[in-house]
Amino acid sequence: MNVKGSEWRVLALVAVGMLLAEVGLRFGETSLSGDMAHLDQMETRVKDMLDGEGFRVLLVGNSLLLRGVDPDLLAARLTEEGDGPVSVGMVHPDGTTPLEWSYFLRKLVFNPSDTPDAMVLAFGPGHLSDRPASAALLRLAAHHVDGADVPGLLREELTDVESRSQFVLARASRVFALRDRIAPRVLDALVPRYRELAPILLRSPGRAASAGPSTPTFRYLERILEDAETAGVSVILIPMPAPEEYSVEAGALALASRFGVPVLDPSVDGRLDPARFPDGEHLDPLGMRLLTESLAPVLADALPAASR
Amino acid sequence: MLFNSFEFWIFFGIVLILYRASGHRLQNRMLLLASYYFYGSWDWRFLSLIVVSTVVDYYVGLGLVSPESSRARRKRLVSLSVAVNLGLLGVFKYLGFFADSAAALLAQLGFQANLPSLHIILPVGISFYTFQTMSYTLDIYRKELEPTRDFLDFALYVSFFPQLVAGPIERARRLLPQVVGERTVTKQDFREGLYCILYGLFKKVVIADNMAVIANRVFAMDPASVTGLESLLGVYAFAFQIYGDFHGYSLIAQGTARWMGFHVMDNFRHPYFASNPQDFWRRWHISLSTWLRDYLYIPLGGSRKGTARTYRNLLTTMVLGGLWHGANWTFVVWGTIHGGWLAIHRWVSGRLPDLAPGAVVGHLVRVFVTFQLVCVTWLFFRADSVSQAWAFLGSLFSGFPLTDLARLGFPLVAFFVLPMLTYEFWVERRNDLFAITRSPGLARAAFYLVIILLLVWFPAPVPSEFIYFQF
Numbered sequence: 189m190n191v192k193g194s195e196w197r198v199l200a201l202v203a204v205g206m207l208l209a210e211v212g213l214r215f216g217e218t219s220l221s222g223d224m225a226h227l228d229q230m231e232t233r234v235k236d237m238l239d240g241e242g243f244r245v246l247l248v249g250n251s252l253l254l255r256g257v258d259p260d261l262l263a264a265r266l267t268e269e270g271d272g273p274v275s276v277g278m279v280h281p282d283g284t285t286p287l288e289w290s291y292f293l294r295k296l297v298f299n300p301s302d303t304p305d306a307m308v309l310a311f312g313p314g315h316l317s318d319r320p321a322s323a324a325l326l327r328l329a330a331h332h333v334d335g336a337d338v339p340g341l342l343r344e345e346l347t348d349v350e351s352r353s354q355f356v357l358a359r360a361s362r363v364f365a366l367r368d369r370i371a372p373r374v375l376d377a378l379v380p381r382y383r384e385l386a387p388i389l390l391r392s393p394g395r396a397a398s399a400g401p402s403t404p405t406f407r408y409l410e411r412i413l414e415d416a417e418t419a420g421v422s423v424i425l426i427p428m429p430a431p432e433e434y435s436v437e438a439g440a441l442a443l444a445s446r447f448g449v450p451v452l453d454p455s456v457d458g459r460l461d462p463a464r465f466p467d468g469e470h471l472d473p474l475g476m477r478l479l480t481e482s483l484a485p486v487l488a489d490a491l492p493a494a495s496r
Numbered sequence: 497m498l499f500n501s502f503e504f505w506i507f508f509g510i511v512l513i514l515y516r517a518s519g520h521r522l523q524n525r526m527l528l529l530a531s532y533y534f535y536g537s538w539d540w541r542f543l544s545l546i547v548v549s550t551v552v553d554y555y556v557g558l559g560l561v562s563p564e565s566s567r568a569r570r571k572r573l574v575s576l577s578v579a580v581n582l583g584l585l586g587v588f589k590y591l592g593f594f595a596d597s598a599a600a601l602l603a604q605l606g607f608q609a610n611l612p613s614l615h616i617i618l619p620v621g622i623s624f625y626t627f628q629t630m631s632y633t634l635d636i637y638r639k640e641l642e643p644t645r646d647f648l649d650f651a652l653y654v655s656f657f658p659q660l661v662a663g664p665i666e667r668a669r670r671l672l673p674q675v676v677g678e679r680t681v682t683k684q685d686f687r688e689g690l691y692c693i694l695y696g697l698f699k700k701v702v703i704a705d706n707m708a709v710i711a712n713r714v715f716a717m718d719p720a721s722v723t724g725l726e727s728l729l730g731v732y733a734f735a736f737q738i739y740g741d742f743h744g745y746s747l748i749a750q751g752t753a754r755w756m757g758f759h760v761m762d763n764f765r766h767p768y769f770a771s772n773p774q775d776f777w778r779r780w781h782i783s784l785s786t787w788l789r790d791y792l793y794i795p796l797g798g799s800r801k802g803t804a805r806t807y808r809n810l811l812t813t814m815v816l817g818g819l820w821h822g823a824n825w826t827f828v829v830w831g832t833i834h835g836g837w838l839a840i841h842r843w844v845s846g847r848l849p850d851l852a853p854g855a856v857v858g859h860l861v862r863v864f865v866t867f868q869l870v871c872v873t874w875l876f877f878r879a880d881s882v883s884q885a886w887a888f889l890g891s892l893f894s895g896f897p898l899t900d901l902a903r904l905g906f907p908l909v910a911f912f913v914l915p916m917l918t919y920e921f922w923v924e925r926r927n928d929l930f931a932i933t934r935s936p937g938l939a940r941a942a943f944y945l946v947i948i949l950l951l952v953w954f955p956a957p958v959p960s961e962f963i964y965f966q967f
Contacts, residue, residue, distance in 0.1 A: 194683075194687075194937050195683065195686055195687045195690065197937055198937045198940045198941045198944065199690075199941075199944075201937070201938065201941035201945075202941050202944045202945050202948065205941065205942075205945040206945070206948065206949075209949065349501075349502055349503040349506065350501055350502055350503060353502035353503075353506075354502070363949070363952055363953075364952055367952050367953050367955070370953040371953055371954050371955075374953075375908070375911070378907070378911060379904065379907040379908060379911065380903075380907070381903070381904070382904065385900050385901075385903065385904035386904065388713070388900055388901055388904060389709050389710060389713050389901075389904065389905075389957070390709070390713075390957060390958065391713075
């Protein structure tokens with residue numbers, strides 16, 4: 189095949205276009221969403237918390253935490269309840285679970301030179317059990333994984349051609365890595381009420397929500413607890429409220445017991461009113477305030493014990 | 497190995513490098529191995545079936561031209577080819593269906609038949625390659641083709657991986673000379689192949705997979721609770737799902753073949769711009785419709801034996817064409833509707849005045865009506881059962897409240913489909929499927945850049961398999 193001339197020039201123009209898109213995204217990605225901006229600020233947030241006065245607490249979670257706890261209010265209440273000032277930092281990348289947390293905590297938090305005094309893992313129903321690395325490989329590749337993590341990830345977790353190829357492409361290209369963020373943004377702008385209605389499409393009538401493994405595992409949670417123990421960071425688990433009652437997975441409770449990690453119940457008078465969850469998942473501002481106020485004394489009691 | 501997978505493109509990249517480095521004979525041997533590897537990657541057990549079909553039809557082909565072959569012997573030989581190939585289809589595709597249908601019928605008549613429930617894995621692509629090999633022996637029998645005396649070349653003709661599992665169903669007189677003869681890859685092959693691959697991937701990944709999410713959502717609903725608008729949404733979404741899916745696959749098959757110097761036939765020509773059912777079948781799955789025309793409709797007598805026989809032949813051809821798609825009564829009904837529609841169109845043409853005056857307006861009305869009727873047939877094609885299809889059809893008359901699903905679904909369908917239809921209308925006006933490849937380089941670059949970005953940024957939240965792999 190000896191092809192010269194115009195089509196290679198066309199492909200060269202396409203390559204230039206792709207390069208421009210790549211550069212544009214690298215500089216402008218934080219404007220894609222609040223979560224992208226947060227990911228960019230995570231390291232700064234952790235540093236600010238570590239530079240803070242008194243007892244330093246890092247809250248780790250996802251959007252349930254972002255819309256569930258007011259860190260400034262919590263810090264103020266914890267300071268009032270405790271013996272001295274408390275600094276609270278919060279990291280909450282969207283849609284993340286112990287899978288992603290285990291990687292970015294190693295990168296940002298479990299640092300021998302300086303670690304928080306306590307770390308709170310805030311989670312929702314079913315969040316603590318493992319999901320395959322392939323389910324989050326774009327975000328792992330783009331945001332959470334260090335270069336040193338890559339060989340292990342490719343060897344042990346991403347073992348098929350598809351997931352390895354996508355992971356490598358996502359490490360190399362922002363255009364590819366951010367693919368799951370761009371479509372919702374565009375469709376949100378063009379289709380009325382897209383974000384609100386989109387879950388309808390994936391919700392199949394009569395099908396059980398999220399068919400997981402019959403025997404869930406908790407490797408990533410275990411990894412976090414091991415790393416925390418090694419780094420001397422006390423951990424507290426807090427199940428976030430949901431419209432319907434749920435139980436923390438037995439396997440997670442067993443792990444918590446093994447590592448001496450308290451599991452707190454932050455609920456307000458038993459359960460928050462379902463009306464406080466306008467989208468069926470996240471709290472509204474009033475619910476956030478109620479939860480934060482309710483969480484403060486419970487957490488204040490646990491923190492001195494956790495730090496011993 | 498799906499065409500929209502990294503695994504396939506790594507495989508194809510390796511094949512292309514080896515192909516380019518090889519001479520003609522080695523190219524064919526290498527392609528044959530690659531094709532068997534490709535097919536075996538689905539399930540290695542399927543290889544035995546394609547080998548059986550290949551061996552039988554190769555020797556039948558030689559036997560048909562043997563000087564010792566009398567007319568009766570030739571008839572027996574071609575019957576053997578048809579029996580083996582249809583037998584493979586019958587066992588692996590239809591046995592369970594016929595057994596279940598027989599049991600159901602006997603139960604209706606009051607007999608309790610303890611027929612075993614058969615769960616036979618359907619070998620991927622069996623409907624395609626059996627038809628492709630049958631065309632070889634049938635053409636030799638008709639003395640329209642000379643058989644090849646190179647078994648490995650024939651094996652490559654049968655198993656050529658770009659079009660093995662979902663077509664186009666090639667004819668030996670088109671593809672076999674390309675296998676046997678030397679091939680070159682011209683600048684035009686590269687250019688048009690590139691277009692086919694990129695546009696094909698776009699149709700599958702962006703159009704088909706995104707429409708599948710909507711169609712699957714609607715068709716998973718209880719038919720009793722589906723509203724008229726939701727039913728319409730599901731049908732329209734499926735119409736573009738199956739078009740994007742199948743046309744996408746055919747384009748990728750064409751493109752990958754072109755990059756190796758093979759010219760595989762066009763399988764689609766903007767079918768939703770058809771203005772009547774006859775026009776639709778000249779644009780949709782052209783390789784199958786022409787196969788059925790040449791090996792079923794015309795041998796039955798075509799339109800040469802009077803009006804009643806013509807309608808019978810049309811109906812028979814379309815019913816069997818429907819059954820080819822799958823072992824379910826829904827496909828039989830789908831084929832029957834198309835057969836009836838073709839017959840009615842034939843009867844009506846020329847008898848009734850054109851009710852929509854003005855060339856453009858009349859044409860648009862016909863295109864619109866044809867598309868709506870095609871969509872009604874898709875209801876039966878997509879439904880899990882005839883009763884589900886009837887229930888969805890009935891919902892079209894039950895009212896059109898604007899539900900959240902309809903409120904979201906229609907704009908999404910419009911978002912994905914309208915730009916595609918606008919582009920294809922532009923192509924249709926030029927009567928040149930490769931019109932974009934003759935446009936200025938900057939326009940082509942912009943087109944490809946948009947396609948690639950859409951491919952990367954708009955995959956469906958849940959990817960779906962190629963529909964025609966089930967056939």
